[in-house]
Structures are given as C-alpha cells and as structure tokens.
Amino acid sequence: MADVSLNNLEKNMFKFDTDDFLKSLRCRVGCTRQEIFKAKELGFSKIVINTSLDPLVPIPDILKSIESLQSVLQTVCSNDQEIYLSIDNALEFPVEEVNIVDILDPFIAEYGIKRLILGDVNGKMDPFTTYNKLNLFTNITQCPVEYMGCNNYGMATANTLSALRAGVEYVATAVSGIGIPGVAAMEEVLMAARHLWKNEQVPNGYTIAADCENILRRAGIILPGEKAIIGKNVFAHESGIHVDGVIKNPNLYEAIKPEEVGLSRFLVIGKHSGTASLTQKFRQLDLSLSPQEAATLLDKVRYTAVLQKKPVTDAQLKTLYNLHMESIKESNVHLSIEGEISCD
Amino acid sequence: MIRNEGFEIIDTTLRDGEQSAGVVFSVEERMNIISALDKAKVKWIEAGIPAMGKQECEDLKLMLNLPIKSNLIAWNRANLEDLKASIDCGFKFVHVSLPVSDLHIEHKLQKSRTWVLDQLKKCMEYLQSCKVTIIVGAEDASRADPEFLLQYAGIAASYGAIRIRYSDTVGCLDHFTTYRKIKEIADHSPPPVEIHAHNDFGLAVANTLAAYKAGAKFASVTVTGLGERAGNASMEETAFSLKRFYNYDCGIELEALPFLAEMVSKASERTLFPYKPLVGSLASNLF
Numbered sequence: 001m002a003d004v005s006l007n008n009l010e011k012n013m014f015k016f017d018t019d020d021f022l023k024s025l026r027c028r029v030g031c032t033r034q035e036i037f038k039a040k041e042l043g044f045s046k047i048v049i050n051t052s053l054d055p056l057v058p059i060p061d062i063l064k065s066i067e068s069l070q071s072v073l074q075t076v077c078s079n080d081q082e083i084y085l086s087i088d089n090a091l092e093f094p095v096e097e098v099n100i101v102d103i104l105d106p107f108i109a110e111y112g113i114k115r116l117i118l119g120d121v122n123g124k125m126d127p128f129t130t131y132n133k134l135n136l137f138t139n140i141t142q143c144p145v146e147y148m149g150c151n152n153y154g155m156a157t158a159n160t161l162s163a164l165r166a167g168v169e170y171v172a173t174a175v176s177g178i179g180i181p182g183v184a185a186m187e188e189v190l191m192a193a194r195h196l197w198k199n200e201q202v203p204n205g206y207t208i209a210a211d212c213e214n215i216l217r218r219a220g221i222i223l224p225g226e227k228a229i230i231g232k233n234v235f236a237h238e239s240g241i242h243v244d245g246v247i248k249n250p251n252l253y254e255a256i257k258p259e260e261v262g263l264s265r266f267l268v269i270g271k272h273s274g275t276a277s278l279t280q281k282f283r284q285l286d287l288s289l290s291p292q293e294a295a296t297l298l299d300k301v302r303y304t305a306v307l308q309k310k311p312v313t314d315a316q317l318k319t320l321y322n323l324h325m326e327s328i329k330e331s332n333v334h335l336s337i338e339g340e341i342s343c344d
Numbered sequence: 345m346i347r348n349e350g351f352e353i354i355d356t357t358l359r360d361g362e363q364s365a366g367v368v369f370s371v372e373e374r375m376n377i378i379s380a381l382d383k384a385k386v387k388w389i390e391a392g393i394p395a396m397g398k399q400e401c402e403d404l405k406l407m408l409n410l411p412i413k414s415n416l417i418a419w420n421r422a423n424l425e426d427l428k429a430s431i432d433c434g435f436k437f438v439h440v441s442l443p444v445s446d447l448h449i450e451h452k453l454q455k456s457r458t459w460v461l462d463q464l465k466k467c468m469e470y471l472q473s474c475k476v477t478i479i480v481g482a483e484d485a486s487r488a489d490p491e492f493l494l495q496y497a498g499i500a501a502s503y504g505a506i507r508i509r510y511s512d513t514v515g516c517l518d519h520f521t522t523y524r525k526i527k528e529i530a531d532h533s534p535p536p537v538e539i540h541a542h543n544d545f546g547l548a549v550a551n552t553l554a555a556y557k558a559g560a561k562f563a564s565v566t567v568t569g570l571g572e573r574a575g576n577a578s579m580e581e582t583a584f585s586l587k588r589f590y591n592y593d594c595g596i597e598l599e600a601l602p603f604l605a606e607m608v609s610k611a612s613e614r615t616l617f618p619y620k621p622l623v624g625s626l627a628s629n630l631f
Contacts, residue, residue, distance in 0.1 A: 126589035127519045127550050128557065152628055153588055154581035154621040158519050158550030165520065177546075178619045181628045188546035196518050196545060224617045226364070228546040228574035235573070236365035241421070242572065249451040252484075254573075255514040255544040268365040272396070302397060309368045309613070 003028050003048060003172070006039055019043065026084060031069055036076040045081050048117065049073075052088035059103070066107055073111050086117035086148070091125050091133050101141045108143045115170065116143045120159065123152030123181060130159040134166035146170035151182030160184035161192055175212045176227055178219070187212055187229040187261075195256050205229075209262045229256075235265040238311070240274020243267060247280055270311040271302050285314060287321055297324060351556050351586070353594050354388035354538065354564045355381050355579060357608055359419045361570035362392075364612070371403040373611040375410060377567075380607055382412035384600035386579075390439065390564070391416040394429035404433045417479065422467045431474050438474075440467050441481030441509070444496055445488040448513075457492055461499060468503035480505040480535070486512040486525065494532055501534035507562055508535045512551060515544030515574065519554040530559035538562035541577045543569060548577035553585055556592075567601075567608040568616065568623065580605060580622045584630065 005028040016022050027044035029035035031051045039047050049072075053065055069085075077083055085108065093100045108116060118137060120130065130149065138145055147163035147170070149156045160171045177185035187208055194202035209230040213223050225233035235258040237243045245252035250265065258265045269281050275294040278301065282289050289297065300320050304312050312320075358377060362369055369377070374392075381389055391408075394401050408416055417437040418430035430438050442460050443449055449460055464480070471478045480500035485493055497508045510529060517525070522539075530537045539555035539562070541548040552563045569578030580601040586592040605623035609616045618626040 124588070126553060126585065128523075128554075129589070131520075151619075151621050152630060153585045154549045154578065155585065157546040161518055161547075176619070180619070180626050182619050182621065185546055192518060192545040192547065196516065196521075221618075224614070226570075226573070226575050226614065227617070228543050231574065233365055233573075234544070237572075238365035239363045239572065242363075245448075245452045249447075252448060252452050253514060255516045270366060271368045272363050299397065303399070305368055306370070306399070309370060311366045 001026060001046075006030075006035055006042075009042065010038075016043070026082075028086070031072055033072055033076050036072070040076075040081070046084070046114075047081055048084040048086050050086045050088065052119075052121075053090075053093075053100075055089065055092040055094070062100070062103060066103060070107060070111075077111060082114045083111060084115045084117055084146075085113045086119060088119040088121040090116075090118035090137075091120040091130065092122075099140070101137065105142055113143060115146050116141065117146040117148055117172070118168075119148045119150075121148070121150050121181075123150040123155060125149070125155070125159060127155060127158040127162045131162035131166050134163050134168055138167040144169055146172060148172035149184055151177055151184070156182060156184040157188040157192070160189050164189075164193065175215045176221075176223060176230070178216070178221060185228070191229050191256065191261070205261045206259070207262050229261055230263075232263065235263050236268050237265070238268040238270050238277070239272040240277055243277030243280065244274060247276060268311045269301060269317060270305040273298065273301060273305075281317065282321065285318065287318075293324065297321065300324075350536075350561050351592065351594060352387055352562050353579065353583065353596055354390060354417070354562055355386045355566065356390040356419075356540075356564050356576065357381075357566040357568075357570055357579075358392055359390040360540075360564075360572065360576055361566040361608070361612070364571050364573075364575070367570065367612045367614070369611050371406060374403065375407060377604075377607060377611065378407055378410055378412060378414070378416070380600070380604050381567075382410075382414040384597045384604060385595055386414055387595065388437075388562075389414045389416050390419055391435075393419050393426075394433045394435070395420060395426035401429060401433050404435075408434050419481075422463050424467065424470055427467060427470055431476065435476065437477045437479065438471055439479040439481055439509070440464075440471065441483055441511075442496075443483040444493050445484035445486075447487055448484045461496065464496065464499050465503075468499070468505070472503055478503060478505045479507055479509065479538075481509040481511060481540075483511050484513040485510040485529075486517050486522075487514075490525070490528055493529060497529070497533040497535060505535050507538045508533060509538040509540050509562075509564065510555070510560070511540040512542055512548075515542030515548060515551075517541070517551050518545070518547055519550040522551040522554040523558045526555040526558035526560050530561075536561035538564055539577075540564040542571065543574040543576060546574070548575070549581040549585060552577040552582050553589065556586065556590070567604045568612075568614075568620070570608060570612055570614070584622055 003026045026046040026048045027039040028048045147168045149159035173184045173186035193199040212230045216223050225231045242253045278294050418435040419439045420426045422442045537560045539560045541551040565579040565582050566576045569575040583596045618624045
C-alpha cells in the first residue's frame with residue numbers, strides 16, 4: 001500500500017488513470033471536512049486522517065480534540081471508505097500515565113477506524129523506548145497498529161525494527177528512507193528482517209537494488225553509491241585485508257551476498273590495495289604477476305592513486321604493467337593524473 | 345535517566361573512512377581534517393596505517409607534528425613489522441588488531457585460536473617494550489565465541505591495553521543483539537569495551553547507542569559515516585543521539601559537525617545525500 005498526500009496531489013495537479021491503481025493508494029489529509037471531501041472527489045476510498053495531539057495538555061483538552069475529530073468524521077464518513085487515523089506524535093504520550101488508548105479505543109470502534117497509525121515524526125524516540133512504548137500500546141489497544149518513525153537522528157530503521165519486534169503489524173517506510181525528515185529505509189527494514197532475524201516471510205530481494213534505484217530516479221533522486229543494501233558501491237572492495245579475505249571467502253566481509261539484492265561484487269584498485277588484490281585484478285585482466293612484481297607494481301599503484309585522488313583504472317593498470325615489463329630497471333616511471341606517462 | 349560516564353568518541357574517518365573503496369585523501373586534507381576534529385574536541389583520532397609504506401609514514405609523521413590536543417592512533421595488523429613501522433613514525437598510541445571469529449581465523453588467517461592468542465602476546469610484549477599506549481582490536485567480534493573473546497580480552501588486559509575494540513565487521517547485528525552481546529562482554533572484560541559498528545543494514549548508529557546502554561565505554565565512528573561498503577556509525581548522528589536520547593554529552597562540539605561533514609564530503613568526493621540526517625541539505629535544522 002502506498003500513501004499520497006492530498007496537498008502534493010493538488011500542487012502537482014496529478015490525475016490517476018485507473019481505478020485499480022487508486023485502490024492501492026491511501027490519501028493523506030488533514031482533519032478537515034474540506035480535505036476529506038476533496039479526497040473522496042478524487043476517487044480515494046482509503047483515507048488517512050492526519051492529526052497530532054499535544055501530550056503536554058491535560059486529558060480534558062485531549063478529549064476536546066478527539067470530539068472535534070469525531071464531529072468531522074460524523075459529517076463526512078460513509079461505509080464505503082476505509083479510514084485510517086494517524087497521530088503524528090503518538091509516541092510522545094507517556095503511555096504508562098496518560099492512557100491514550102483508553103481515550104481512542106471507543107472512538108475507533110464507533111467509526112470503524114481501520115488502523116491506528118502511531119507516529120514519531122519528530123524522531124524523539126530511541127529504539128529501546130520505541131520498543132517499550134509500542135509493546136505497551138499493542139498490548140492494550142483493540143485496533144490494528146501501524147508505526148511511522150522518522151529519521152531526524154538516523155534512528156528510523158532501528159525504531160521500525162523495534163516496532164516490529166514489539167508486535168506492530170504494519171510499518172511505514174520509503175525507498176532509501178527519503179522524505180523530510182525521512183522515514184525508515186524500506187530495503188533496510190526488509191533485509192534486516194530477512195537476514196538478521198531469518199524471517200522467511202520476507203521475499204528474496206533479487207531485484208531490490210534496481211527497483212529502488214528506478215523509483216528514486218523517477219523522483220529525480222540520485223541514489224548514493226554507499227547506500228546500505230542497494231548502493232552500487234556496497235559490494236566494492238579496495239583495502240588489501242578485505243580483498244584478500246573476500247577472495248578466500250566472501251562471507252568474511254559481506255553480510256549478504258551481492259546477488260541477493262541484484263548487485264555484484266567488484267574490486268577497486270587504489271591507495272589501500274594490497275598485493276593479493278593486485279594479483280587478483282591482473283588475473284581478471286589475463287595477466288599473471290609474480291609476488292615480486294606485485295610488490296613493485298603496488299608501490300606505483302598507490303603512488304598513482306594518491307596523486308590523482310582516485311582509484312587506478314584498468315587502462316592505467318595495463319600501462320603500468322607494460323612499462324614495468326619494458327623497463328624493469330627504470331623505477332621512477334609513474335602515471336600522471338591524466339593517465340599519461342611521466343618520469344620524475 | 346541513563347548515565348554512562350566516560351563514553352568517548354574515537355574518530356576513524358582517516359583510517360576506516362579512507363579505506364572506503366575509491367576514497368583517497370591528500371595529506372593536506374588529512375591535516376585539515378585532523379585540525380578540525382581537534383577543534384571539535386574529538387579526543388581520539390585513528391590517523392592511518394603506517395604499514396602502507398614509506399610515503400604513508402612520511403605523511404603520518406607530518407600529522408604527528410601538528411600542534412593538537414587529540415591523541416593520534418596508528419592502526420596495525422598484528423605483526424611485528426607493521427608495529428615497528430608505527431613505532432618508527434613516532435606514534436604513542438598504537439592499535440593492534442586480530443580477528444577473533446572462527447570464520448576469520450580459519451578462512452582468512454588459516455590459523456587456530458591458539459595462534460591468535462600467541463600472536464597477540466608477541467605483539468603486546470613488543471609494544472610494551474616500546475612504552476606506548478596499547479589498544480587492542482577484535483575483528484569480527486560479533487560473530488565470535490564470547491568465551492574466546494573474553495580470553496583474548498584477558499590477555500590484552502594483562503599487557504595493559506586501555507580498551508578492547510568490539511568490531512561488528514560486517515554490520516550483522518541489530519540493536520537488541522548488540523545490547524545483549526556487549527553487556528555480556530562489558531560485564532566481564534577487564535579492559536573497557538569500544539564498539540565499532542558497520543552500517544550494512546543501516547543500524548550502525550543504533551548499535552552504537554545499544555553498546556552505550558550496555559556498558560561500552562568508547563565508540564568508533566566516522567564523520568558522515570564514511571567507511572567500507574555502507575559505511576560506519578556517523579559521528580554526527582551518534583553525538584546528537586547521545587545528547588537527544590540520553591542527555592549525554594560526549595564532549596564533542598556539536599556545532600562543529602556540519603562543517604566537518606562538509607569538509608569530509610569534499611575531500612572524499614562523495615556528495616552528501618540531501619536526505620542524510622542532520623547534515624544533508626534537506627535535513628531539519630536541529631543545531
């Protein structure tokens with residue numbers, strides 16, 4: 001299921017072609033009659049009413065907010081709609097003292113609220129507090145719960161895993177965690193559940209990297225190479241120790257196999273390369289190196305990488321190799337930044 | 345409120361950060377980063393790997409001559425040749441690392457647990473004779489037998505190691521497991537425990553916080569989370585989260601972090617993801 005915000009739809013004058021597509025979307029609206037009517041007009045049958053309650057005000061005032069919500073729902077809701085109630089800052093309520101569930105549950109029952117979305121939009125909770133609070137919540141509420149954690153402090157993925165561990169059945173995520181202030185990264189939550197928790201229900205992710213990148217590209221967002229799970233460079237190895245290890249057994253330095261997310265492993269030759277990686281790389285280029293040659297070439301490779309502040313390309317490696325073969329005695333030959341040969 | 349006095353931050357941007365595939369810092373950039381880290385009151389900086397060669401040693405010597413308060417640490421594999429390079433550079437703080445999981449011991453080293461312990465002893469004896477401060481790293485600790493890890497930590501302590509680094513080398517822990525595993529080690533290990541978390545599942549910072557709660561006394565982080573594969577725990581997220589969630593001041597000047605992030609982003613030629621928490625261009629301003 002995917003959420004769209006009424007606000008954004010109106011801003012972009014977006015129109016949906018098919019009803020089928022609409023059925024898989026929920027429209028996020030504020031708690032006003034006008035916005036709910038608008039969402040209905042656009043053809044949405046699933047509506048998320050977004051609200052926040054002030055955890056610092058006394059209970060009678062919270063009840064007043066609920067009453068106003070009630071009056072809105074009374075006038076606009078019909079049986080052919082699914083209403084989801086999202087409370088942005090639900091986790092800020094001290095569940096132990098102010099039992100927000102006691103206040104909400106009768107109301108939820110009366111209006112047939114499909115799901116209660118508990119938010120931490122200010123990212124105020126750490127993963128352990130999130131677990132404790134949601135554990136309490138899910139134990140006392142009658143309503144199915146969804147969790148939406150935000151990434152202000154980089155905790156969204158961990159908080160979402162906490163929510164799942166606490167028994168929450170639905171979690172809100174986004175590809176690569178995008179959004180302001182960002183939510184949990186979908187691919188991280190899925191793969192953590194699959195690989196760290198050995199949860200077999202999570203499908204394999206053979207196309208996840210390409211799918212995520214495609215979605216981000218459509219949104220005009222460039223996926224960073226180092227993005228966990230789906231970044232192209234997360235299976236690149238440069239440092240001597242790591243490459244040596246990966247050649248012996250990939251499990252040594254990879255938490256998951258690259259093909260499990262549709263990516264591939266590759267060697268980068270640069271400042272931190274060692275002789276093992278150099279030998280392996282040259283083998284890939286169909287050239288064999290003796291240990292001594294590898295050591296000699298490694299010095300030149302490191303020098304070149306530092307000089308150009310970049311990894312050494314295959315073409316540069318071949319040039320270095322040829323030069324080495326032609327004039328083994330001339331040890332002062334180096335590649336310049338442009339990849340041309342210079343002597344110093 | 346949880347308080348855990350003495351949780352200190354170790355920056356490894358110049359070691360594990362630069363080890364990230366394709367990243368190279370110039371010596372000027374490294375000196376600038378060190379000065380900025382020092383200004384931000386980062387007490388511990390892992391500066392590099394002297395075993396990488398003559399030029400690297402010359403560069404590291406320049407860094408050691410900087411007028412700073414931060415302690416510069418040399419990272420080493422556990423062999424006497426590498427350690428000697430660090431001593432010759434003039435390092436006073438020396439990190440020596442060995443793998444502790446059977447997977448690494450058998451498949452990478454092709455040795456035994458006994459060999460690992462013996463090698464650690466040899467290195468420690470040498471370092472002790474050099475009168476430097478010793479830090480011991482336990483690579484792939486998250487997949488190691490805790491009993492063996494404690495044995496390893498015991499040897500480190502007997503030679504005066506000031507801390508033992510618990511590395512989640514492939515980032516395969518979630519915060520619940522980290523809490524449980526670090527608590528087990530921290531409760532019994534004679535040297536204080538340092539957490540070194542990787543971000544393969546996006547959990548490096550959460551795992552660092554879990555280690556803090558479980559009694560670790562140090563955390564190894566990098567500016568912007570730069571590091572191998574999906575990176576390390578980011579300094580800015582760790583420092584801010586400690587303050588936000590546990591009201592713990594780790595001593596780092598938080599206001600200096602956006603500048604540092606920009607500096608490292610430029611030097612590593614990796615543009616910051618606009619949605620990156622705290623330092624991305626679209627991040628909410630929490631400073």
